[in-house]
Amino acid sequence: MIERWPEAVIFDMDGLMLDTEAPALRAWERAARGLGRDFDLTLCRQMIGRDFGDCVALIRARHGADYPVDELTRAWAADYDTIVAAEGIALKPGLVEILDLLDERGIATAVATSTRRERALAKLDRVGLTHRFAALVGGDEIAHGKPAPDIFLAAAARLGVPAGDCIVLEDSEPGIIGAAAAGMMPVMVPDLHQPSVELLLLKPLVVGSLSAVAVHLRAIGP
Secondary structure, rough: OOOOOEEEEEOEEOOOOOOHHHHHHHHHHHHHHHHHHOOOOHHHHHHHOOOOHHHHHHHHHOOOOOOHHHHHHHHHHHHHHHHHHHHOOOOOOOHHHHHHHHHHOOEEEEEOOOOOHHHHHHHHHHHOOOHHHOOEEEEHHOOOOOOOOOOHHHHHHHHOOOHHEEEEOOOOOHHHHHHHOOOOOOEEEEOOOOOOOHOOOOOOOEOOOOHHHHHHOOOOOO
Protein backbone atom coordinates (compact mmCIF):
# COMPACT_ATOMS: atom_id res chain seq x y z
CA MET A 1 0.00 0.00 0.00
CA ILE A 2 1.21 3.50 -0.83
CA GLU A 3 0.73 5.55 2.34
CA ARG A 4 1.96 9.00 1.27
CA TRP A 5 2.64 10.99 -1.84
CA PRO A 6 6.26 10.62 -2.97
CA GLU A 7 8.52 13.46 -3.99
CA ALA A 8 9.48 11.55 -7.15
CA VAL A 9 8.43 8.53 -9.18
CA ILE A 10 11.08 6.61 -11.11
CA PHE A 11 9.86 4.60 -14.09
CA ASP A 12 11.39 1.61 -15.79
CA MET A 13 10.82 1.78 -19.55
CA ASP A 14 10.55 -1.52 -21.47
CA GLY A 15 7.63 -3.63 -20.34
CA LEU A 16 6.50 -0.97 -17.87
CA MET A 17 5.80 2.08 -20.03
CA LEU A 18 6.35 0.62 -23.47
CA ASP A 19 4.92 -2.66 -24.75
CA THR A 20 8.28 -3.84 -26.05
CA GLU A 21 9.08 -7.11 -24.32
CA ALA A 22 7.02 -9.33 -26.65
CA PRO A 23 8.55 -7.76 -29.80
CA ALA A 24 11.99 -8.20 -28.23
CA LEU A 25 11.33 -11.90 -27.73
CA ARG A 26 10.27 -12.24 -31.37
CA ALA A 27 13.45 -10.46 -32.42
CA TRP A 28 15.59 -12.98 -30.49
CA GLU A 29 13.79 -15.81 -32.31
CA ARG A 30 14.26 -14.14 -35.68
CA ALA A 31 17.92 -13.29 -35.08
CA ALA A 32 18.85 -16.83 -34.01
CA ARG A 33 16.96 -18.34 -36.95
CA GLY A 34 18.74 -15.98 -39.34
CA LEU A 35 22.10 -17.16 -38.02
CA GLY A 36 21.03 -20.79 -38.15
CA ARG A 37 21.67 -21.21 -34.43
CA ASP A 38 19.68 -22.57 -31.54
CA PHE A 39 18.67 -20.08 -28.88
CA ASP A 40 17.16 -20.91 -25.50
CA LEU A 41 14.12 -18.64 -25.30
CA THR A 42 13.85 -19.26 -21.57
CA LEU A 43 16.81 -16.88 -21.30
CA CYS A 44 14.50 -14.05 -22.26
CA ARG A 45 12.83 -14.10 -18.86
CA GLN A 46 16.21 -13.97 -17.14
CA MET A 47 17.31 -11.06 -19.35
CA ILE A 48 14.31 -8.86 -18.60
CA GLY A 49 15.50 -5.87 -16.60
CA ARG A 50 19.18 -6.69 -17.09
CA ASP A 51 21.71 -4.49 -18.83
CA PHE A 52 23.48 -5.41 -22.07
CA GLY A 53 26.58 -6.85 -20.41
CA ASP A 54 24.56 -9.10 -18.14
CA CYS A 55 22.47 -10.34 -21.07
CA VAL A 56 25.62 -11.23 -23.03
CA ALA A 57 26.97 -13.10 -20.00
CA LEU A 58 23.73 -15.06 -19.63
CA ILE A 59 23.82 -16.09 -23.29
CA ARG A 60 27.45 -17.19 -23.09
CA ALA A 61 26.80 -19.15 -19.91
CA ARG A 62 23.91 -21.00 -21.53
CA HIS A 63 25.29 -21.56 -25.05
CA GLY A 64 29.04 -21.69 -24.52
CA ALA A 65 32.09 -19.54 -25.17
CA ASP A 66 32.10 -20.29 -28.92
CA TYR A 67 28.52 -19.13 -29.45
CA PRO A 68 28.36 -16.09 -31.80
CA VAL A 69 26.97 -13.68 -29.21
CA ASP A 70 28.22 -10.52 -30.94
CA GLU A 71 26.61 -11.53 -34.22
CA LEU A 72 23.41 -12.51 -32.43
CA THR A 73 23.07 -9.25 -30.53
CA ARG A 74 23.73 -7.20 -33.68
CA ALA A 75 21.13 -9.23 -35.56
CA TRP A 76 18.72 -8.88 -32.64
CA ALA A 77 19.02 -5.08 -32.66
CA ALA A 78 18.43 -4.97 -36.42
CA ASP A 79 15.46 -7.34 -36.25
CA TYR A 80 13.97 -5.48 -33.29
CA ASP A 81 14.26 -2.16 -35.12
CA THR A 82 12.61 -3.73 -38.18
CA ILE A 83 9.68 -4.94 -36.08
CA VAL A 84 9.28 -1.54 -34.44
CA ALA A 85 9.48 0.28 -37.77
CA ALA A 86 6.68 -1.91 -39.12
CA GLU A 87 4.47 -2.06 -36.03
CA GLY A 88 5.35 0.96 -33.92
CA ILE A 89 5.63 0.96 -30.12
CA ALA A 90 2.46 0.78 -28.04
CA LEU A 91 2.15 2.55 -24.70
CA LYS A 92 1.11 0.43 -21.75
CA PRO A 93 -2.42 1.10 -20.48
CA GLY A 94 -2.62 3.84 -17.88
CA LEU A 95 0.74 5.45 -18.66
CA VAL A 96 -0.59 8.82 -19.80
CA GLU A 97 -3.09 8.79 -16.93
CA ILE A 98 -0.44 8.39 -14.25
CA LEU A 99 1.93 10.88 -15.88
CA ASP A 100 -0.85 13.45 -15.98
CA LEU A 101 -1.67 12.77 -12.33
CA LEU A 102 1.95 13.24 -11.27
CA ASP A 103 2.19 16.45 -13.31
CA GLU A 104 -0.93 17.77 -11.56
CA ARG A 105 0.69 17.09 -8.19
CA GLY A 106 4.04 18.57 -9.21
CA ILE A 107 5.81 15.27 -8.56
CA ALA A 108 9.15 14.78 -10.31
CA THR A 109 9.60 11.87 -12.71
CA ALA A 110 12.62 10.05 -14.10
CA VAL A 111 13.36 7.00 -16.24
CA ALA A 112 15.80 4.34 -15.03
CA THR A 113 16.22 1.77 -17.79
CA SER A 114 18.71 -1.00 -18.45
CA THR A 115 18.54 -0.03 -22.12
CA ARG A 116 21.50 2.01 -23.28
CA ARG A 117 20.84 5.75 -23.09
CA GLU A 118 20.97 6.42 -26.82
CA ARG A 119 18.48 3.67 -27.65
CA ALA A 120 16.26 4.63 -24.71
CA LEU A 121 16.06 8.25 -25.89
CA ALA A 122 15.26 7.07 -29.42
CA LYS A 123 12.35 4.98 -28.10
CA LEU A 124 10.98 7.78 -25.94
CA ASP A 125 11.32 10.27 -28.79
CA ARG A 126 9.46 7.90 -31.09
CA VAL A 127 6.44 7.77 -28.78
CA GLY A 128 6.61 11.45 -27.80
CA LEU A 129 7.43 10.91 -24.13
CA THR A 130 10.89 12.41 -23.70
CA HIS A 131 9.54 15.75 -22.44
CA ARG A 132 7.49 14.04 -19.73
CA PHE A 133 10.59 13.19 -17.65
CA ALA A 134 13.07 15.44 -15.87
CA ALA A 135 15.87 12.84 -16.00
CA LEU A 136 16.86 9.60 -17.67
CA VAL A 137 19.55 7.13 -16.62
CA GLY A 138 20.51 4.42 -19.10
CA GLY A 139 22.10 1.09 -18.37
CA ASP A 140 25.39 2.20 -19.90
CA GLU A 141 25.70 5.11 -17.46
CA ILE A 142 26.16 3.18 -14.23
CA ALA A 143 28.75 0.72 -12.94
CA HIS A 144 26.37 -2.03 -11.83
CA GLY A 145 23.05 -2.81 -13.48
CA LYS A 146 19.85 -4.03 -11.89
CA PRO A 147 19.44 -5.76 -9.44
CA ALA A 148 22.07 -3.43 -7.97
CA PRO A 149 20.55 -0.15 -6.74
CA ASP A 150 22.94 2.08 -8.72
CA ILE A 151 20.58 3.17 -11.48
CA PHE A 152 17.81 4.17 -9.09
CA LEU A 153 20.18 6.09 -6.82
CA ALA A 154 21.56 7.89 -9.88
CA ALA A 155 18.05 8.82 -11.02
CA ALA A 156 17.16 10.18 -7.57
CA ALA A 157 20.40 12.17 -7.47
CA ARG A 158 19.65 13.75 -10.86
CA LEU A 159 16.24 14.76 -9.58
CA GLY A 160 17.70 16.02 -6.31
CA VAL A 161 15.30 13.86 -4.28
CA PRO A 162 16.23 11.61 -1.32
CA ALA A 163 15.99 7.90 -2.11
CA GLY A 164 13.49 7.32 0.69
CA ASP A 165 11.06 9.77 -0.93
CA CYS A 166 10.93 7.89 -4.25
CA ILE A 167 8.54 5.30 -5.63
CA VAL A 168 9.89 2.98 -8.33
CA LEU A 169 7.56 1.47 -10.91
CA GLU A 170 8.94 -1.73 -12.43
CA ASP A 171 7.83 -4.82 -14.33
CA SER A 172 11.01 -6.85 -13.74
CA GLU A 173 12.29 -8.77 -10.75
CA PRO A 174 15.83 -7.31 -10.99
CA GLY A 175 14.28 -3.85 -10.97
CA ILE A 176 12.16 -4.53 -7.89
CA ILE A 177 15.17 -5.96 -6.04
CA GLY A 178 17.29 -2.95 -7.01
CA ALA A 179 14.63 -0.47 -5.94
CA ALA A 180 14.29 -2.13 -2.54
CA ALA A 181 18.07 -2.12 -2.14
CA ALA A 182 18.07 1.60 -2.91
CA GLY A 183 15.71 2.23 0.00
CA MET A 184 12.84 3.21 -2.30
CA MET A 185 9.29 1.90 -2.41
CA PRO A 186 9.04 -0.70 -5.20
CA VAL A 187 5.77 -1.16 -7.06
CA MET A 188 5.57 -4.01 -9.54
CA VAL A 189 3.35 -3.93 -12.61
CA PRO A 190 4.02 -7.37 -14.15
CA ASP A 191 4.26 -7.63 -17.92
CA LEU A 192 5.00 -11.04 -19.44
CA HIS A 193 5.73 -12.80 -16.14
CA GLN A 194 4.18 -12.78 -12.70
CA PRO A 195 6.48 -12.27 -9.68
CA SER A 196 8.21 -15.33 -8.27
CA VAL A 197 7.60 -16.63 -4.76
CA GLU A 198 11.10 -15.46 -3.84
CA LEU A 199 10.38 -11.92 -4.99
CA LEU A 200 7.12 -11.77 -3.09
CA LEU A 201 9.13 -12.27 0.12
CA LEU A 202 10.30 -8.66 -0.36
CA LYS A 203 6.61 -7.66 -0.09
CA PRO A 204 6.49 -5.25 -3.01
CA LEU A 205 3.14 -3.76 -3.93
CA VAL A 206 2.02 -5.72 -7.01
CA VAL A 207 -0.74 -4.24 -9.18
CA GLY A 208 -2.23 -5.13 -12.53
CA SER A 209 -1.66 -1.91 -14.44
CA LEU A 210 -0.38 1.65 -14.28
CA SER A 211 -4.01 2.74 -13.94
CA ALA A 212 -4.12 0.72 -10.72
CA VAL A 213 -1.06 2.64 -9.47
CA ALA A 214 -2.97 5.87 -10.13
CA VAL A 215 -5.89 4.51 -8.09
CA HIS A 216 -3.55 3.80 -5.16
CA LEU A 217 -2.11 7.31 -5.34
CA ARG A 218 -5.51 9.00 -5.50
CA ALA A 219 -6.60 6.99 -2.45
CA ILE A 220 -3.98 8.81 -0.38
CA GLY A 221 -6.00 12.00 -0.63
CA PRO A 222 -4.73 15.60 -0.50
